[in-house]
Amino acid sequence: MKRIGIIGVGEIGRAIVTGLRHGGDTAPEVYLSPRGARTAAELAERYEDVRVCGDNQEVVDRSDLVILALRRRDWREAVAGLRVPADRIVVNVIPGVGTEELRHALGTDAPITHAIPLPPVRERGSVTVVYPSHPEADAFFERLGGALPVADEAALNIMSALTSTLTSHYAFLSTLTAWAAGHGIPAEDADRFVRGVFQGVGRSLGDESSSLERLAADHETPGGSNERIRTTWFDQANSAALRGALDGLLADLGTGPESDTGTEPETGPGTGRR
Numbered sequence: 001m002k003r004i005g006i007i008g009v010g011e012i013g014r015a016i017v018t019g020l021r022h023g024g025d026t027a028p029e030v031y032l033s034p035r036g037a038r039t040a041a042e043l044a045e046r047y048e049d050v051r052v053c054g055d056n057q058e059v060v061d062r063s064d065l066v067i068l069a070l071r072r073r074d075w076r077e078a079v080a081g082l083r084v085p086a087d088r089i090v091v092n093v094i095p096g097v098g099t100e101e102l103r104h105a106l107g108t109d110a111p112i113t114h115a116i117p118l119p120p121v122r123e124r125g126s127v128t129v130v131y132p133s134h135p136e137a138d139a140f141f142e143r144l145g146g147a148l149p150v151a152d153e154a155a156l157n158i159m160s161a162l163t164s165t166l167t168s169h170y171a172f173l174s175t176l177t178a179w180a181a182g183h184g185i186p187a188e189d190a191d192r193f194v195r196g197v198f199q200g201v202g203r204s205l206g207d208e209s210s211s212l213e214r215l216a217a218d219h220e221t222p223g224g225s226n227e228r229i230r231t232t233w234f235d236q237a238n239s240a241a242l243r244g245a246l247d248g249l250l251a252d253l254g255t256g257p258e259s260d261t262g263t264e265p266e267t268g269p270g271t272g273r274r
Helices: 011-020 037-046 056-062 075-079 099-106 119-123 135-143 153-163 166-182 187-204 212-218 225-232 236-252
Strands: 003-007 029-032 050-052 065-068 089-092 112-116 128-131 147-149
Touching: 003 011, 003 056, 011 029, 011 037, 011 119, 029 037, 029 056, 037 050, 065 075, 065 135, 075 099, 089 099, 089 135, 099 112, 112 135, 112 153, 128 135, 128 153, 135 147, 153 236, 166 187
Parallel strands: 003 029, 003 065, 029 050, 065 089, 089 112, 128 147
Antiparallel strands: 112 128
């Protein structure tokens, strides 16, 4: 794939461009839309063969594979009037917008695949869920950390719901540091310590030979302090509440209010389709 286009240059767009150049190997040409003008300009200045186009149609015209990384509330305006030839490959990264809905809006016979890239693709450190599988799209995301094709759009929505727990994880860590600070630990020391602890835990996830249950057991002594917090705080009621929140989100995907799986608000000149 020699030419990549990205319409909607927020956090995910930035991560994709960065990931393509991670490690210094040869990267494809990248054409960016004027949406997210500040980020697009920064990337074009930083990387060779990354260019900002005058409008979204130019992105499509110059690209072999076109990534739509738009916010749900903005996507119809952004794609209105676009002409997408059948020989392009469209990657839909818009949360909660199904393939057929997008195809109808674009009026194209081009292959469309839905994908859920996450910010760690900037370091090729995250697998990307895709549906339906397409050889070119799969190969593209393999380069960014791996492609994980799923069976249908329902499975993709389940995976999308899982990504919506990311900021809850950061809020959990923030609560830990605030608790320690409330007990007299300097905030910067608490922050540094908590980051170190959970960076180590994150690295242990790279051992795919151990299940998540096994990893939890390996970090827990029967009757110890880890078991105490897990059983008194993350009890059955807490677990049920989390499952219920995920079930509610899953029911809303595609029909409910806008969601966000990593796209970034697009500010500055060029935020609307031009």
